[in-house]
Amino acid sequence: MRIKLNIPENSVQTDTAYMSDVLGEQKNFPVLVIGRDSYIEEAWAEVVFDSGMIYNLQVGRYTSIAGDVKIIVDMNHDYRRVCQGRINGAPYHRPERIRRKGQVVIMNDCWIGDDVTIMSGVTIGNGAVVAAGAVVVKDVPSYAIVSGNPAKVIGYRFEERQIEALELIRWWNWTAEKVHAAAGLLYGDIDTFIETFLPDAQRELQQIPMADIIPMEKTKSGPDRRLLYIPDFEQDYPTYPNVIEAFVNSYADTNYELLLYIREDADLQEKLERLDDIFSKYEDVDCYVNLFVANPEDERSLFGQVDGYITNRSTDNVRYMDMADLYGISCISGVDVPMFAEQVTERMCRTQTDKMQIDELERKVGELQTMLSNLTNAYKQQIAQLSTNQYAMNLSVDNLKYEVLATQDKLQLPTIRSGQEAIDKIISERKSMARFGDGEFAVIAGVNRQKFQHADAELARRLMEVLHMENEEVLLGIPDIYGDLSKYNTECRYNIRAYLTEEVRKQNYDLLDMDRTYYDAYVTRPYASYLDNNTDAPKQRFDALKKIWQGRNLVIVEGEKSRLGIGNDLFAGAKSIVRILGPAEHAFDRYEELLAETKKQGKDKLVLVALGPTATVLAYDLAIEGYQALDIGHVDIEYEWFLAGKGRKTEVKTKYNNEVAEGDQVEDIHDAEYESQIIARYV
CATH class of the missing domain: 1.10.8 (Helicase, Ruva Protein; domain 3)
Structure with a gap:
């Protein structure tokens, strides 16, 4: 069958499947799945459809396909037969002796030139260019430029370091609104684009939580491998029955595991019943199938814990293949025959994002x-x-x-006293506290690590001054992350290890004084990072913090959208509260005004500061002027997470939160008491 494909520019505004009743069975088959803002001038797909195995063409987002493009799908001839032709009057059967590989996938941001031919089973990677007239017979690497017959790599669009950055940013996964807003940079200089968006992408990747997949105890033979598959229940021609059958036939009595990810929705019971019907066929077969039924906060968390991803024909498949590519894991076509060919499974091994062997x-x-x-x-x-x-x-x-x-006293580590010891000194000796973390160290290094505070030479100089100060009235806080991490939960340990590379550890050590006593900067983070956050321990830590301001007159210096204590009882024990508002982002730009305004308040008041790295400097400057000032950082947002009781970081729609996606999009509030507490605004 020869199918003409013509998708005009600007006609695909969301990921779309074009359906057809190709087998005349009054069922819809997704002949073409194409992503947002992609187009096809004119292409011809030559396809053989049969009820046993049917393929489709999948195109990602922002991909351009020129005219006269030919896509050959599952047209293999069985050259191992005696006769390669057709015999009049004799039934013809599809090839059985050679591998049938049909699914063609063109990923995101690709350019396919005129008169290109793409053969069955090919995947063209993100950002690739296929020159006019090329015949593509094998996969094309991301950002490669290929030409010729057969097509070969003749170059790459960008330098290796630039490609690595783009593969972290993956801008095509942004919302349409964000892409449109960044159009000027997307059409512009590559280095400017990377400089603008790479820091946020790196921070976002470091904050991906680990999915809570229940491990299976395996006692069979062979390597321990986990393959992720997402059943396409919504399809009239689903792939999941064939995938499960192929897995059982290939990996019974081995340590291979099929991880089935099923979203929780109104149809969950029906989905599970359909799976039960299939599983009942294999009651006497011993193999590992693991059901993960959940709606994870970030689906990428699944791909960091598997060895391979099995594709399907859904509109989400290219997006999932992109996640697999991010983690460097193999994709196995869920529509090929045989599905688990030896040359495919041999490639499966867990690889990390830096491609370490x-x-x-x-x-x-x-x-x-x-x-x-x-x-x-x-x-x-x-x-x-x-x-x-x-x-x-x-x-x-x-x-x-x-x-x-x-x-074991075998390594030199910074001396860091507990958060409770810091609280005791703050209460009994009226000490102030200035805290350092990854953001402050990044500013000192001149790195734009945090969205809410750009690197600033003067701020870096002042932070260095605070870090090396000798004032005994100020406690210096650094996070207790340099040694034993057993008190933290899995996600926190993962993020600490991702951040604290040998290079970063050396940079921090060069700044720290190993003979000095520091205090745990996580004293203001009592909840989300800890292994015991499902016990009474976080409440005890918050209760200890509340004693600091019990009966005190407070001056809260905060970002305009932070709203510390609003909507909760964190400061219910305070005698009075006034607020000075600074910018939600880049607060150091208004530093002198914020300092002068705060110094107008009485020295008998307790000053609480939440302004990112600016708070570290402000707490110090106030302390040397005779005020008691505390850099309290994330204490309020941690309290909100604690009250939510989910054991992790969550969105708080009315408060600025730099640690969750879209946390800078804050809803307005109308709170008369809050408004009455504001005595100055510098925003």
Whole structure:
């Protein structure tokens, strides 16, 4: 069958499936799935449809396909038969001796030139260019430029470092509104674009939580592999029955695991019943199938914990293939025959985003095992129990010597007293506190790590001054992340390890005084990061903090959208509250005005500051003037998360929150008491 494809520019405003009753069975089949703002001038798909195995063409977002493009889908001839032709009067059967691979996927931001031919089973990577007249017979790498017959790589659109940055940013996954707003930069200089958007992308990736997948205890033979598949229940021609059958036939009595991700919705019971009907066919077969029924906060969290992704024909498939590409895992076509070809499964291994090879990782593990050979069995078991996610495992291995040896006096680590000790000194000795974290260290290094405070040379100089000050009335806080991490939950440990590379650790150590006593900067983060956040412990930590301002007159210096204590009882014990509002972002631009306004208040009042890195400097400057001032950072948003009781960071729509997606989009409030407390605005 020859199908003409013509999708005009600007006609696809959302990811769309074009349906057709190709088999005459009064069922819809997605002949073409195409992403937002992609177009096809004119292409011809030559396809053989049969009820046993039918393929479709999938195109990502912002991809341009020129005229006279030919896509050959599942037109293989079985050259191993004696006769390659057709015999009049004799029934013809589809090829059985050769692999049938039909699904053609053209990812995001691709350009396909005139008169190109694309053969079955090809995936063209993000950002690739296929020159006019090329015949593409194998996969095209991301951002490659290919030409010729057969098509070969003749170059790349950008330098390697630029491609690596673009593969972190993945701008095509933004909302249409954000893409439109960034159009000037998208049509402009590559380095300016990267400089603008890479810091946010890196921070966002570091904050992806780990999905809570229940591990399966495996006792069969062979390597331990987990394959992710997302059943396409909504399709008239679903792939999931064939995928499950192929998995059972290929991997029974092995340690391969099929992870089925099923979203919770109104049709969940029906979905589970349909799966039960299929599973009943294999009651006597021993294989590992793991159901993950959830609506995870970020679906990318699944891909960091699997070895392969099995595709389907849905409108979400290209998006999921893009997630697999982000984590460097293989994609296996869920419509090919055979599905689990040897050359495909041989490629499956967990790789981290920096593409470290497995043999290098094993070498590191071996070195650490030798180094730790004299430790107790309990410590040795920590190595065996490291996450099976390869990226997380690599981070764990890199950081393990600091975590395990922290109590062995074998490494020099900063001296960091507990948050409770800091609270005791703040209450009994009226100490002030200035805190440092990744944001403050980034400003000192001249790096734009945080959206809410750009790098500033003067702010960096002042932060260095505070970090090296000798005033005993000011407690210096740094996060307790350099040694043992056992008190933190999995997500927090993962993020700490991702941030605290050997390079970053050295940068921090160069700034710190190993003979000085610091206090835990996480004293103002009592909830979301801790392993015990589902116990009574967070309440006890918040109760201890509340004693600081119990019966005190407060001056709260905060960003205009922070609204500390509004909508909760965090400051219910305070005697009085006045507020000075600064900018929600880049508060240091108004520093002198904020400092002068705060100094108008009486020195008997307790000043609480929440202005990002600016708060560190402001708390110090006020302290040396005789005020008691505390840089309290995220304490209010942590309290909101605690009250929500979900054990993690969540959106708070009425408060600025730099640690969740779209946390800078804050709803207006109308609170008379809050408005009456505001004595000055510098926004």
